[in-house]
Amino acid sequence: MLIIQIILYFTLIFNLLSCLPIDTESTMTHNDDFNTTFSSIKSIENLTSDEIKPELGVFEYLNYTTFYYLTFSPTGQYLFFVKQHPLWYKYTYEHSLWLYNTETEKETLITKDLYSYIKPQWSPSGNYIALFLTKQPVTNITNDHEIWLEPFDFFKSYIFLYSVDSKEFLSIGIKYQIPKVFAWSRDDSSIYFVNDESNKYAYNSNTIYRIDFNRKNSTISTEIHSLKNISFSISEFLFFPSENKLVFTSTSTAIKNFDDSEIYSIDLQNLRSVTRLTNNKIEENQLQLSSDGKNVLFSVGVVLHSAPSNSAQGFYMLNLTNEQTTHFKNYFMGNIMGYAPKAEGGVYILGQWKTNVGIYSQKSSDEGWIYHPGFVGTYASIVSSSNPNCSIAFVYSESQLPMEIYCANNINDLSSAKQITNENELFTQRNLPQIEVYNWTNPDDHRIIEGILHYPPGKFHWTNLPLLVLIHGGPNLASLNQLYGNPYNWAPLAASNGWLVLEPNYRGSTGYGDEFIAELRGKPLSLAGKDILSGVDQLIKDGIADPSKLTVGGCSFGGSLTNWLITQTERFNAALSCSSSFEHVSAWGTVDAPDFYKYWFNGLPWEIPRVYQNEAPIYQMDKVRTPTYICTGGTDERVPASQSYILKRALDSREIPAKLQIFSNEGHQFSSPMSGFTKITEELLWLKKYGKGDN
Numbered sequence: 241m242l243i244i245q246i247i248l249y250f251t252l253i254f255n256l257l258s259c260l261p262i263d264t265e266s267t268m269t270h271n272d273d274f275n276t277t278f279s280s281i282k283s284i285e286n287l288t289s290d291e292i293k294p295e296l297g298v299f300e301y302l303n304y305t306t307f308y309y310l311t312f313s314p315t316g317q318y319l320f321f322v323k324q325h326p327l328w329y330k331y332t333y334e335h336s337l338w339l340y341n342t343e344t345e346k347e348t349l350i351t352k353d354l355y356s357y358i359k360p361q362w363s364p365s366g367n368y369i370a371l372f373l374t375k376q377p378v379t380n381i382t383n384d385h386e387i388w389l390e391p392f393d394f395f396k397s398y399i400f401l402y403s404v405d406s407k408e409f410l411s412i413g414i415k416y417q418i419p420k421v422f423a424w425s426r427d428d429s430s431i432y433f434v435n436d437e438s439n440k441y442a443y444n445s446n447t448i449y450r451i452d453f454n455r456k457n458s459t460i461s462t463e464i465h466s467l468k469n470i471s472f473s474i475s476e477f478l479f480f481p482s483e484n485k486l487v488f489t490s491t492s493t494a495i496k497n498f499d500d501s502e503i504y505s506i507d508l509q510n511l512r513s514v515t516r517l518t519n520n521k522i523e524e525n526q527l528q529l530s531s532d533g534k535n536v537l538f539s540v541g542v543v544l545h546s547a548p549s550n551s552a553q554g555f556y557m558l559n560l561t562n563e564q565t566t567h568f569k570n571y572f573m574g575n576i577m578g579y580a581p582k583a584e585g586g587v588y589i590l591g592q593w594k595t596n597v598g599i600y601s602q603k604s605s606d607e608g609w610i611y612h613p614g615f616v617g618t619y620a621s622i623v624s625s626s627n628p629n630c631s632i633a634f635v636y637s638e639s640q641l642p643m644e645i646y647c648a649n650n651i652n653d654l655s656s657a658k659q660i661t662n663e664n665e666l667f668t669q670r671n672l673p674q675i676e677v678y679n680w681t682n683p684d685d686h687r688i689i690e691g692i693l694h695y696p697p698g699k700f701h702w703t704n705l706p707l708l709v710l711i712h713g714g715p716n717l718a719s720l721n722q723l724y725g726n727p728y729n730w731a732p733l734a735a736s737n738g739w740l741v742l743e744p745n746y747r748g749s750t751g752y753g754d755e756f757i758a759e760l761r762g763k764p765l766s767l768a769g770k771d772i773l774s775g776v777d778q779l780i781k782d783g784i785a786d787p788s789k790l791t792v793g794g795c796s797f798g799g800s801l802t803n804w805l806i807t808q809t810e811r812f813n814a815a816l817s818c819s820s821s822f823e824h825v826s827a828w829g830t831v832d833a834p835d836f837y838k839y840w841f842n843g844l845p846w847e848i849p850r851v852y853q854n855e856a857p858i859y860q861m862d863k864v865r866t867p868t869y870i871c872t873g874g875t876d877e878r879v880p881a882s883q884s885y886i887l888k889r890a891l892d893s894r895e896i897p898a899k900l901q902i903f904s905n906e907g908h909q910f911s912s913p914m915s916g917f918t919k920i921t922e923e924l925l926w927l928k929k930y931g932k933g934d935n
């Protein structure tokens with residue numbers, strides 16, 4: 241899937257080691273260089289209080305905090321969570337771990353140096369949090385009197401145990417690479433972990449280890465046992481106490497094949513027995529224990545290929561005694577974004593329907609879903625506990641409210657949830673664009689398509705506005721009612737710079753039913769392209785968009801669609817194409833997820849050469865006249881930079897203004913906030929230069 245994931249889990253340790261700090265003052269200013277593109281003339285007495293607030297700047301927009309890994313302690317008294325925030329002068333993001341006490345309602349910092357690829361885990365007693373750090377902790381290392389030497393040594397890593405009482409770290413030298421995944425055992429005395437020992441000779445070898453802790457006074461001595469070598473790659477990992485088993489999912493190293501993911505268990509009494517528990521060729525994830533500890537729950541996302549009919553999106557419950565899998569009944573047409581086992585049994589579900597994500601619950605596998613009304617917008621990262629003071633915690637946002645963490649004590653009164661963080665407060669002091677859900681019809685098949693319209697601040701429902709069509713990636717993602725400062729879906733910032741922004745949820749988007757996604761197969765560019773262009777037609781017909789000031793852009797699949805659209809019409813004055821593909825056979829041959837092409841194009845290149853050709857912009861370049869800004873990560877494996885080189889060469893051959901910006905150390909998702917800053921700054925300049933059609 242060519243996706244820009246919603247949460248950027250990536251911290252670049254390599255960057256920490258190799259980059260010199262820069263002078264932040266000279267390269268960015270708090271007040272951005274951009275004057276509002278189109279300023280309205282109004283007398284002061286006609287300004288509403290919102291219009292007196294300043295508008296968002298580029299730097300402000302990207303200086304945003306996101307939250308993830310929310311986890312309650314076993315008693316529910318504490319909640320830990322991670323804040324991800326740009327660390328501008330180090331070209332990276334900071335991942336800090338915080339502990340929120342539901343009794344005192346105070347949060348305390350555990351560390352600013354969390355190694356963010358591995359989720360911290362509460363010990364069964366709740367006395368410790370086991371975690372990994374990217375460097376030396378603040379307290380002294382007590383184990384073996386080893387002093388941590390920088391630079392960070394991958395081949396001599398430590399598990400850190402943070403004591404909730406003493407607020408100190410104990411370090412456990414494990415003398416292996418940082419594990420991929422780990423899980424506490426039945427009590428606080430041992431941890432299981434998986435180390436990836438794959439190399440180019442012993443392809444795909446993962447080893448399961450157990451560390452035993454022996455506590456003597458304030459020191460802990462450790463013993464490490466190698467338990468089992470597994471001949472495939474393990475991705476999720478769970479200890480199942482009632483049967484003394486480990487449960488884990490397999491994954492292929494690259495996303496070469498969607499079929500490789502299954503669930504396995506191993507009996508810790510009999511290490512020879514590795515049992516495969518599923519065989520359905522769909523990707524299982526989010527393994528969790530049910531709250532009674534008797535079953536393993538897991539979820540299945542959008543099913544992207546012709547899987548057996550019994551495998552659909554939803555939740556499943558696995559009984560490890562009889563190895564039976566039960567599918568939770570699911571009549572929901574939308575998209576399941578996440579779930580949490582409820583303390584009293586059953587699950588809470590985050591369900592995306594059209595442009596909002598709401599909270600639902602399901603008591604048992606054979607009962608229906610119950611919708612729990614609350615705030616309208618986008619909920620994420622839901623967790624549940626038995627603590628009546630904070631039985632549900634989640635992240636929430638809508639177009640006018642930035643993401644923050646909330647605590648609710650009654651699922652039936654979600655709108656009285658209490659906000660417990662205030663990291664993005666600045667956004668509430670800005671004059672933000674107002675949004676509206678807008679719909680139109682694709683005239684070819686009469687499908688209703690909708691999208692989100694972002695009006696420039698103070699210009700809600702104005703007419704004849706300059707338009708930017710900003711297309712989400714995926715395609716199986718969606719533009720949602722949320723406020724999320726990131727360099728890919730930057731509609732609020734473009735609107736703050738005077739553009740009416742349309743974010744279309746074209747065919748293939750989630751939240752509109754399985755058929756809406758499946759209809760894109762076989763015509764991924766042409767159908768989505770038609771969906772989008774008919775939206776632009778409607779905006780012009782309704783007098784909302786100025787037909788002489790149209791622009792288009794997007795990243796990943798949204799960039800590929802941008803490339804396609806400039807071959808379908810000359811109406812766009814400027815285009816922004818980031819991390820996009822341009823020629824599908826070479827893309828199929830070089831991307832890390834070739835099944836993406838097999839699925840969306842409905843076959844391999846030699847089976848359906850016409851589809852690969854007809855859907856590719858390169859063969860229609862003779863029709864293009866739109867000046868295009870192109871950007872790509874130099875080390876992108878999802879859509880290699882070579883696709884952008886082909887696009888640039890094609891535009892150059894046609895003598896159409898084009899600029900190619902390569903972020904040499906970046907992949908498909910940028911690891912440095914500075915790359916995002918440069919990208920958006922350049923894009924705004926490009927829109928300003930070409931977008932109004934007077935250049």
Ligand SMILES: *[C@@H]1O[C@H](CO)[C@@H](O)[C@H](O)[C@H]1NC(C)=O
Nearest residue numbers: 271272273274275276277279
């Ligand atoms: C912003 O606009 C004002 C008034 O038109 C102008 O004097 C100023 O130079 C502009 N600033 C920038 C950074 O373009």
Ligand SMILES: *[C@@H]1O[C@H](CO)[C@@H](O)[C@H](O)[C@H]1NC(C)=O
Nearest residue numbers: 280281282283284285286287
């Ligand atoms: C301000 O509002 C008044 C009353 O609505 C209106 O008559 C006037 O034209 C407005 N002035 C401007 C500059 O929009």
Ligand SMILES: *[C@@H]1O[C@H](CO)[C@@H](O)[C@H](O)[C@H]1NC(C)=O
Nearest residue numbers: 270300303304305325663664
């Ligand atoms: C960026 O955000 C952080 C955390 O919210 C804040 O402390 C800092 O002041 C902000 N930086 C600027 C220059 O506004």
Ligand SMILES: *[C@@H]1O[C@H](CO)[C@@H](O)[C@H](O)[C@H]1NC(C)=O
Nearest residue numbers: 378379380381382385386387
């Ligand atoms: C850490 O421990 C070492 C060895 O016990 C000692 O030499 C050093 O001073 C300690 N450092 C701090 C910061 O306490």
Ligand SMILES: *[C@@H]1O[C@H](CO)[C@@H](O)[C@H](O)[C@H]1NC(C)=O
Nearest residue numbers: 454455456457458459460461
């Ligand atoms: C634990 O500490 C006590 C007092 O500090 C000491 O008397 C005892 O010998 C220590 N035990 C071990 C096993 O180190």
Ligand SMILES: *[C@@H]1O[C@H](CO)[C@@H](O)[C@H](O)[C@H]1NC(C)=O
Nearest residue numbers: 442447465466467468469470
């Ligand atoms: C796993 O494989 C390694 C090297 O191939 C070997 O040294 C180790 O003993 C094996 N571990 C187990 C538990 O079989």
Ligand SMILES: *[C@@H]1O[C@H](CO)[C@@H](O)[C@H](O)[C@H]1NC(C)=O
Nearest residue numbers: 534535559560561562563564
């Ligand atoms: C799991 O299956 C066994 C054997 O069929 C059954 O006795 C047990 O009740 C089941 N467990 C749950 C939690 O349903």
Ligand SMILES: *[C@@H]1O[C@H](CO)[C@@H](O)[C@H](O)[C@H]1NC(C)=O
Nearest residue numbers: 316317342343626627628629
């Ligand atoms: C709930 O909060 C009250 C005070 O606000 C506190 O006395 C009580 O212990 C809390 N309950 C739990 C289970 O944390």
Ligand SMILES: *[C@@H]1O[C@H](CO)[C@@H](O)[C@H](O)[C@H]1NC(C)=O
Nearest residue numbers: 594677678679680688689690
């Ligand atoms: C489309 O938008 C119109 C006007 O807002 C609304 O009345 C109608 O219900 C919408 N249709 C759908 C299918 O959402």
